[in-house]
Amino acid sequence: MxxxxxxxxxxxxxxxxxxxxxxxxxxxxxxxxxxxxxxxxxxxxxxxxxxxxxxxxxxxxxxxxxxxxxxxxxxxxxxxxxxxxxxxxxxxxxxxxxxxxxxxxxxxxxxxxxxxxxxxxxxxxxxxxxxxxxxxxxxxxxxxxxxxxxxxxxxxxxxxxxxxxxxxxxxxxARGPAPVELALPGGGTASAPVAAGPSFEAWANPPAYTGRPTLYLAADTPPRLDLPQGTEVTVRVYGAEGGHALTETVSGAAAGLQAIAEGISSATFPIASSGRIALLENGSEIAGWDVTLIPDQPPRIAPEGDMARAASGAMELGFTASDDYGVASAQARITLDLDEVDRRHGLVVAPEEREEIVLDLPMPFSGGSEEVAETLVEDLSRHPWVGLPVRVELLALDDAGQEGVAAPAPGTLPGRRFFDPLARAILEQRRDLLWSVENADRVDMMLRVITHAPDDVFTNPTAYMMARMALRRLGYATEDGLDAAERDDIAELLWQTALVVEDGSLSDARERLRRAQDRLSDALRNGATEEEIAELMQELREAMQDYMQQLAQEAMRNQDQMAQQPQPDPSMTLSQDQLQQMLDEIQRLAESGQQEQAQALLEQLQQLLENLQMQMAQGGQNGQQQGQQMMQELQDTLRQQQDLADDSFQELQRQFNQNRQPGQQGQQQGQPGQPGQQQGLGQGQGQTPGMSAEQLAQRQEALRQMLDQLRGQLPSPGTEGGAEARDQLDDAERQMGGARDSLEQGDLDGALDRQADAMEALREGIRGLGEEMQQQAQQNQGDAGDQPGEGMARDDRDPLGRPSGARGNIRSDENLLPGQDMMRRAQELFDEIRRRSGEQSRPDEELDYLRRLLDRF
Known part of the structure; x- marks a missing residue:
């Protein structure tokens, strides 16, 4: 109720x-x-x-x-x-x-x-x-x-x-219904007598799954019959009233003839054991058969080896099954072996009840199911039991409903391998969250630790944003009570985050090459299989080829700058064929089990490629200063637009306070259920008037013209992302024009909306231009020689062009302290925070936040 x-x-x-x-x-x-x-x-x-x-x-x-x-x-x-x-x-x-x-x-x-x-x-x-x-x-x-x-x-x-x-x-x-005579299929009526002359017929119908035909039993049928278990025998006698009897010892129930219609008697019984069937007439046997039962054996099933992991991460489980009439179906049931689980960290708490994994084993499409030898391939990488001890039980069924079960076999549930430490850490939190909802607070804390310093941990901004999204959703759900559906959605988001971290953004060859080197290095340290090493080596070869092509193209574009640099000694160069030989040697050492030697050779290859990047980086730096200056001017425009939006909001606040009736503010703030609802709008009461809407419109038009001039100075886009960034700047200019028109009309609400859209478009455009400049800077890195892959040795540098220290170690003369631009930017931010904290017209919450920033920094 x-x-x-x-x-x-x-x-x-x-x-x-x-x-x-x-x-x-x-x-x-x-x-x-x-x-x-x-x-x-x-x-x-x-x-x-x-x-x-x-x-x-x-x-x-x-x-x-x-x-x-x-x-x-x-x-x-x-x-x-x-x-x-x-x-x-x-x-x-x-x-x-x-x-x-x-x-x-x-x-x-x-x-x-x-x-x-x-x-x-x-x-x-x-x-x-x-x-x-x-x-x-x-x-x-x-x-x-x-x-x-x-x-x-x-x-x-x-x-x-x-x-x-x-x-x-x-x-x-009604006086009562008259008798009804129904026509029979033979043409007579139900009351017509059956043709005289006693006769009988009998047949044996084996189960359909045996594939055997129905056997008709007549007087001249051989007296010995071999019938499968479950065969149904039907004996029917026509014409004689009484005098007939059936004896049988095969069903275990002593079936007898029963009248099914006038002049017709019948009996149907199954074959459950060997015995004899006899039909008697007035005590004399007129037909008889000796039956030998063919028993239906239960199916047999057994695993072939242990569970294995394919290169893609899918589970592979071989098995064999057999049955005398064919295996109807088979299943693999996987349960968690809780006694063997290492109960540490997030696995300390008791796990939630989770259903066993039931997988249908592959069967032949048609025929040939008496002897089955197949391999189950199933990707269980997303299951929370991946990497934990489990027990696998195989079960086979035949068409008679008999079961054949193999003894449970222990093993570890395989799944996709992740070589990136950050991806493995995220997946561990996903596993703990799916292990029990009680781990929600622990997972929340660990995700905060992981995302605390993103610049030091995340190389992919998309992965960082996905991790923060999962953290926020987990926090909201925990406050309202985390249910299973929300928990599964957050776990799926963490899985996608780990995939982004592991696979990375491989849009340019240099990033692909670095990622391939890291993945192969992690695989060598973690003892990967030959299939995984072969797959990672192929990925490294493809990334190396793309990277060398980019170096060659960059060298062609910078021929004039390359000509001014000293040429390397031909005897101290390294050709592309030699690079391929190094890759072949790394693969040979890894496949032969010499992991340490392969790791050392891979590190030499990485140092060589880093030297190539430093040599190519010497050219192409002249055009970056102009781009950095353009980015600084765009950022200044964004700051001025932010200041203009603040002034517009203060003007709207001032007009609102002037139009309110006396005492209305205190009444609205004191209403039950709405504490402090209008506090922000009452801050500016009693302040001096700010700029008028006309003056704000003039400032907005000046900013729009400044942005238009900056757009005209931008070079043509070099990438698809650069074209999108310029579209965002175009949209920012249109929004500024719309804000100007709204200010001229006195529509401060509409102007604030347009100014917010303009700032968002400006931010996206600046971000896109920054990414384009970064890609161009990466593409401008390469070798200083005529051919890609060549190094040079001059003075105190080694044959690969690296500066040598006192003991032959790699050294760096680069100043690692913050530069003047960084210090100047920090001072500008500090001055801006101090300026805004002095504006008493701002809301109390904002002023408190600004003061806390000044106290902290």
């Missing part, structure tokens, strides 16, 4: 009476549903009874009578089927809604309401309790409604009444 938790408790008698009325209402609705669904059935039934009672069936004759009975039976079945399909069974909620609708004020549903305003107000609470008491009194007085059995709308011709009148008339005036 939907009674609210805050409602006063009814007496036991009142609550019981209300529940009784709900049950009566539901019974009435059931009666209505049955009547509306099956009234055609009762109408047809009454019409058929009346027709039979008045002798209509007997007047049709044997042939038509059989047809009439068939048509009547078919129509009755169809009407029952249609009625069942239309039948809508009322639920208890429907009964409550119907009973509630019949009462004034719907008291039953009101009992489940909760107070919305004034939870902390004693007066409101007392009024709410009185309201619930009145609703409880009305609900206790509810009376069940009577069923509405009217069918006039569904039966406009009153056929049901016609049939009822016919039945009543038949009961009052």
């Amino acid at each position: 939907p009674i609210g938790t805050e409602a006063p408790r009814n007496s036991g008698h009142g609550e019981a009476r209300l529940r009784q009325q709900i049950r009566r209402t539901r019974l009435a609705m059931m009666a209505e549903a049955m009547t509306r669904a099956y009234w055609p059935v009762t109408t047809l039934g009454m019409a058929g009874i009346a027709f039979w009672a008045f002798g209509g069936l007997a007047s049709l004759g044997p042939d038509l009578s059989l047809v009439a009975v068939g048509v009547f039976g078919l129509g009755l079945v169809l009407l029952i089927a249609l009625g069942t399909r239309r039948l809508e069974w009322p639920s208890e909620a429907d009964a409550v809604a119907r009973l509630d609708a019949a009462l004034p004020g719907r008291p039953i549903s009101s009992l489940s309401d909760t107070i919305a305003v004034g939870r902390d107000d004693p007066g409101a609470q007392a009024l709410w309790q009185r309201h619930l008491e009145r609703m409880a009194e009305r609900a206790a007085a509810a009376r069940a409604s009577r069923p509405d059995l009217r069918l006039s709308g569904r039966d406009p011709y009153a056929l049901r009444l016609v049939a009822l009148v016919a039945v009543v008339a038949a009961a009052l005036f």
